[in-house]
Every structure is written in C-alpha cells, then in structure tokens.
Amino acid sequence: MLELKNISFQVNDENDKDKEILKNINLTIQERFVAVTGPNGGGKSTLAKMIAGIIKPTGGQILLDGRDITDMSITERARAGVSFAFQQPVRFKGLTVRDLITLAAGKSISVSEACSYLSEVGLCAKDYIGREVNASLSGGELKRIEIAMVIARGTRLSIFDEPEAGIDLWSFNNLIQVFEELHKKINGSILIISHQERILNIADKIIVLANGEVSAVGTREEVMPTLLRTSEACSTLMDKIV
C-alpha cells in the first residue's frame, strides 16, 4: 500500500515566484489498478517521479506498506519495491535490450527468460534481444521495452507514465492483458497515468489531478461520469456557438 500524506511541491518560476506544482495531496493506493488522469500540466508526471524518488517533495510524507520512504534515494526505493516506466524511455549507446532486461531482473537470466518478457509486450524477442537500445529503435519499440523492464522487476508497486502513448499497431487489449498478468504476479498495485478511456475503464480507482490538486477520486462508476460530463458540457457549448 502506498500512502501520500500532505504532499506538496513548489518550484521557483522564471520570475522567481513560487509556483505550486502539487498542493497538499492526500492519497491511498492499495487497489489493483489505479489510474491517474487529468489535463496536461496538472502534475501527474511530477507525482509519479516523486513516488519513484526522482523528485523530492517540498512537504509531506510518502509511506510504502507503512514504511516512510520520503527520504529514500531512487535506488533504495527501487529496492524497496517501486518500479517506474518512464513516459519517454531513455536510450543507451552500447547497452543491449538483453542487458537492460537483465539489470531489471536483478540477476542473471537465461535468454529464453529475457525473451519471454519481450514476447509479453508484443515484441518478437529474437529480433530484439541483441539490439542496442540506441537511436535505431523507434519510440514505440522503446516504450514496449520500458514496460518489459517493469515486468521483469515484478515489484509490489509498478508505475507507468502514459504507457499507451506511442504504442502503435498493438491492440489495447494486449496492453490491458499485460497489466492483468503483471497484477497476478506481483499481487500489489499498478498505478497508471493515462488519458485513454479504455485504460480508465479497467481501473478500480481513478484519481483526477488538475492544477496540482486532486479534483476527484473514486471508483470508475463514480468518477467516469464526471469526466464525461465535462466533455458533454463542452460539446453542448460548441453546439451553441456553431
């Protein structure tokens, strides 16, 4: 279980004024699938990075299974059971897909094991296992490898920042299946930042983050209608203008 208590994050903007990216966030994440959605710039990625330890909050506390991880480094949190798939995966000159999957698994694994992780994300493993994770891989391929690394880690908390973005020709059903399989394995929580209705539809809990604040939180039955109403209201308004 992940608990965020009074989390805030402030930065100085170019005019040297304090800007609040996250304001007093209080959340408990213990469901199977938790989706975080909301407008661009609402603070979703900042929140994900904060849980992974890449950004330190300026106030508040983060607890993982009751343990305070607020002052832990990225490495310590990773070892404590947090995995994070980046929105924009990183390229490495010289390191191969197999190297990264092996590092993610944290132990030496056989080629067939490494391949099974790649197959799970819809990559033909034998074509990829020896490839360098450099500019020769497309954005969509990198994205799938990024997800495969999180699967290989199999920690209690897995965070995905817009996993569907850039994934082409790969049916959403497969992606959703991947999350379901992962859940069976880790028996923990999967936190997904997404704008996709189909991902929100499988969520047990939806968190709407806007302007650095939690504007809605609840089951999909509770939250989805409010999200849709906004778009309905918009289209009604548009109808009137046109």
Added chain:
Amino acid sequence: MDQIQKSLLAQVADLHEVPEGAYNIRTNGKLEGRNTTANIDIVTKEDKPGIDIIIKPGTKNESMHIPVILSESGLKDLVYNDFYVGEDADVTIVAGCGIHNCGVDTSEHDGIHTFHIGKNAKVRYVEKHYGEGDGSGERILNPTTVIHIDEGGYMEMESVQIKGVDSTERITEADLKEGATLIVKEKLMTHGKQKAESKFTIDLNGENSSANVISRSVAKGESEQTFISHLNGNNKCAGHTECDGIIMDQAKVNAIPSLSAANLDASLIHEAAIGKIAGEQLIKLMTLGLTEQEAEEQIVNGFLK
C-alpha cells in the same frame, strides 16, 4: 614464461596457451617463441629490431598473433614490424602489448607497424593495450601504424586501450588505392593522470575508396585525451570520422576532426560529440535498483563494449 607474463598475454591477446597458427611472442625485448605456417612466414629483421611478416597470396582464414610483453621495469623497447599481405588473402592479425611495471623506472614500448595490403586482400587487425603493476614507474605505449592498401583491399582495425597505460601517443597513417576500404574502431579509457593522444591521417587517393574512423572514449579522473583525425579526399571517395566521448570528474577531452576535399565527388563527413553521462540514463538504471556508481559502470562498459 612466468605468471605475470602469462596474465599479460591473456589480457592483450586473449591467449592462455601457445596459439594456433603463426605467432611471434616478444617478452622484455627478446624473442620468446615463434611459429610459422606454410602460408605465413616470420623473418627477423637484420638492420633494426623487429620482424617481417609475409603472408602468401590467397591465404584464407588464417590468423596470427604477435603479442609483446614487458615485465621488467625500466625497459625501453622499440620494434619495427612490417606486414606483407599477398593478393586475395583473408587473415586476422592480433597484436597487443602488455606492460607490468612494479618498479620506479619508466617502461616503454614503441611499435611501428607497417601494412602492405595486396590487391583484394582482407585483413582484420586487432590491437589491445594494457598496463598494470603497482610501481611508480610509468607505463608508456606509443604505437604507430602505417597502412598502404592496394586496389580493392580491405582492412579493419580495432584498437582497445582500457586500463593502466600512463601515456600513449598513437599515430595511424593510411593511403588507399582504387576501391580500397579502411575501417577503424578505436576504444579508449583513461583514468588518473593519464594522457592519450590519437592521430589519424588518411589519404583517399583511389576512385571509390572509403574510410570510416569510429572512436569511442571515456576520460575519468584528471586524464586528458586528444583525438585528431584528418581525411584527405583526393578522388571520388567516401570518408567518415566520428569521435564520441564521455567525460567524467576533472578529465579533459579534445576532439579535432578535419577534412580536406580535392575532388568534386569526394564525400567527407565528420562528427564529434563530447559530454558527460546523461543524467536520465543514470536515473533510469537507479530505478532498476542500481546505485549511482553501479549505473555509471554499466553505462561506461556498454559504451566501450
């Protein structure tokens, strides 16, 4: 051969026993062992230190090893090795030099290798440099490689210097005739107060000749590296030179690529990039549970692989 010499040999030539095929092993300035084959002859030079290696035309799939080992402190060794590779031959040559210096005096090996590559011959040349020993004496390696490639000839040169050499000045000069190809892959890592300089001059003289020089380097500590490459396009040709460096700590890397084209159809490109390890690369590996130091090692090892 003693244990130190054997371990040096393993480092520079991946050899644990006496190799198959032709070889010439030089330890502390003296001939340690030699083997010739029906197609590869090795002859000691009479006018100066060094050997002539004569590879018969049409020799296929043979390899030869010519490692040099220095384990005596204070020794300065200079050799001239000339390779004559016959037409249509296809061979692999593994050279390399290992220095173990546990004394206070400077140990130095200067190797001047000249390749005469015959028409349509193909050579893969691998050169590894390695230094060790806890003495304060410096370990210096200054290799010079001169390459003449005849029509349709091909040479691939891989040079690796990862550890323990205090000072290196590498000079590589090549001239290429019609349809000849030269590929150079250089890997270099320096640490401490080491200095390394690598200078390439390549003359693309023949029509459709091509050269590709790829250098990857990592500079740590207070070390300093200088990479100079100069391509001359004197005919219709293709030339590419690339220097990719990672800089760490207080190290310094200079990359000086230059091109001269003297023909309308000479197509020459140079690329040079120097930078520290990208922060996001470190962060990614740390989110996999590696410490910052482990992440750095993985990135550097991968880069030089």
